[in-house]
Amino acid sequence: MTDLAAFHTLLRGNSPRILAIVGAGLSASSGLPTFRGAGGLWRNYESTSLATPGAFARDPALVWLFYTWRRHMCLQVDPNGGHAALAALAKARGGGFLCLTQNVDSECLPTAELSPPPDLHERAGHPTDTLRHLHGRLFDVKCSRCKKTEYNTDDPLVPALAAASVDVADGENPLLDPSRPVPQITASELPHCSSCGGIQRPGVVWFGENLDSRMLREVDAWIDAKPVDIVLVIGTSSVVYPAAGYAERARTRHTKVVTVNLDPETEAAEPGDLVYVGDAAQLLPALLAPLTTSSSL
Ligand code: OAD
Numbered sequence: 001m002t003d004l005a006a007f008h009t010l011l012r013g014n015s016p017r018i019l020a021i022v023g024a025g026l027s028a029s030s031g032l033p034t035f036r037g038a039g040g041l042w043r044n045y046e047s048t049s050l051a052t053p054g055a056f057a058r059d060p061a062l063v064w065l066f067y068t069w070r071r072h073m074c075l076q077v078d079p080n081g082g083h084a085a086l087a088a089l090a091k092a093r094g095g096g097f098l099c100l101t102q103n104v105d106s107e108c109l110p111t112a113e114l115s116p117p118p119d120l121h122e123r124a125g126h127p128t129d130t131l132r133h134l135h136g137r138l139f140d141v142k143c144s145r146c147k148k149t150e151y152n153t154d155d156p157l158v159p160a161l162a163a164a165s166v167d168v169a170d171g172e173n174p175l176l177d178p179s180r181p182v183p184q185i186t187a188s189e190l191p192h193c194s195s196c197g198g199i200q201r202p203g204v205v206w207f208g209e210n211l212d213s214r215m216l217r218e219v220d221a222w223i224d225a226k227p228v229d230i231v232l233v234i235g236t237s238s239v240v241y242p243a244a245g246y247a248e249r250a251r252t253r254h255t256k257v258v259t260v261n262l263d264p265e266t267e268a269a270e271p272g273d274l275v276y277v278g279d280a281a282q283l284l285p286a287l288l289a290p291l292t293t294s295s296s297l
Contacts, residue, residue: 006274007287010256015096016229019222020086021246022101025235025262027120029281030077032070032105036237037263042066043178052207056144060199061160061185065175067202068156068164071138074105074120075155076167080281082234083124088292090130098222099131102236102243104138104204132215134243136204141191145198157200160189211242223249233259235280238268260284 010016024034033039035047042050045066049055056063090097105120121131141157142149156165163183166173174180191200205211223246231250238244247257251270259269264277276283285292 004286007258007276008290010230010258010274011290014229015093017226018089018093018097018230018232019228019246019250020089020097020099020232020234021236021238021243022086022099022103022234023236023238023243024103026082026086026101026280027077027080027103027105028235028262029082029279030080030120032073032077032120034235036239042069043176043182048207051204053209056201056206060187060190060201062182063202064157064161064185064190065164065182067138067204068161069173069175070105071153071157072155072165072167074138075153077120079120079124082280082282082284083120083126085284085288085292086234087121087124087126089288090127091125092292094130097130098219099126100134100219100243100246101131102135102240104133104135132219134205134211134215138202138204140203141200142203143193143196143198144201146193146196148193148195149203150194150200157191158189160185216242219246228253228255231255231257233257233261233268233273234284235261236268237266244268258287260287 024032028034028039033042033047035051040047047066050063050066086099090099099121101121103120139151139153140149141152156162160183163175164173166175175182187199192198193200228250231247233247236243238247247268247270250257251272256274257270257272258274258276259266260276260278260280260283261268262277262279269275276287
């Protein structure tokens with residue numbers, strides 16, 4: 001692994017423009033499971049197999065139970081030192097930093113009066129103008145018919161989903177035991193749109209769906225406005241596009257790519273990158289300290 005000094009040397013002498021690509025590994029030490037590898041199974045299902053329009057069409061109750069469980073977990077945990085370090089970087093660098101998160105647990109704050117707001121990035125104090133939620137947000141609920149989207153932190157959203165909202169601190173949730181049957185929930189018991197009565201779905205981006213095109217244009221405009229000096233690839237397996245493409249594009253432009261990942265064999269890293277192996281919650285505060293504290297380099 002590269003030592004911290006190699007990264008701190010990169011920061012000297014100018015005000016680097018920094019792009020961060022964040023994945024589930026950032027929230028892992030807060031207690032939220034990642035999508036792949038250890039923790040990527042929910043009952044007998046690969047988490048990724050439930051994040052599709054097809055899965056929802058086949059069994060909306062099952063998909064809602066999965067997302068209710070993730071919503072419940074998100075409401076139970078706290079942001080960690082990695083979220084805090086990125087938030088401090090955003091405050092220190094303003095428009096010189098952009099954070100693209102794939103994590104749906106990192107909520108924007110249309111309802112800043114909620115206390116505490118149910119996000120991790122923003123609960124750590126991350127200013128919203130330097131944060132883009134590539135895959136949407138766990139607490140948005142979207143009508144599958146008229147597409148009206150509502151922000152809703154009810155846990156559970158409807159009584160029929162209560163089995164997924166058992167408090168983590170109470171021990172193992174029986175719902176996670178694949179040998180037990182899934183509660184039978186009828187379509188009429190699932191959340192419904194307040195406008196048209198259509199069945200609601202999680203307002204996140206699923207596999208096979210398009211990301212918000214206006215957001216992607218904004219990201220491209222930021223990248224193209226001035227050279228990006230450093231791309232941080234944090235806690236992501238870098239297998240999902242377009243997120244993975246930002247680091248690939250940076251490498252072709254000779255931008256320094258710095259990966260932070262628990263897995264020493266991670267495919268997110270390429271030859272030529274600076275690679276830091278370990279917990280992002282621990283590494284990010286140390287890596288970013290020169291930019292986020294008053295001490296000079
Ligand atoms: P993955 O679950 O694919 O990858 C998580 C990465 O984090 C892995 O490379 C782990 O080695 C690493 N990791 C785990 N714990 C860590 C820690 N404490 N510190 C640093 N790294 C750690 O998650 P993503 O790459 O975020 O999309 O997945 C991308 C997208 O695929 C998700 O947004 C989701 C998923 O399916 C949708 O749902 C559309």
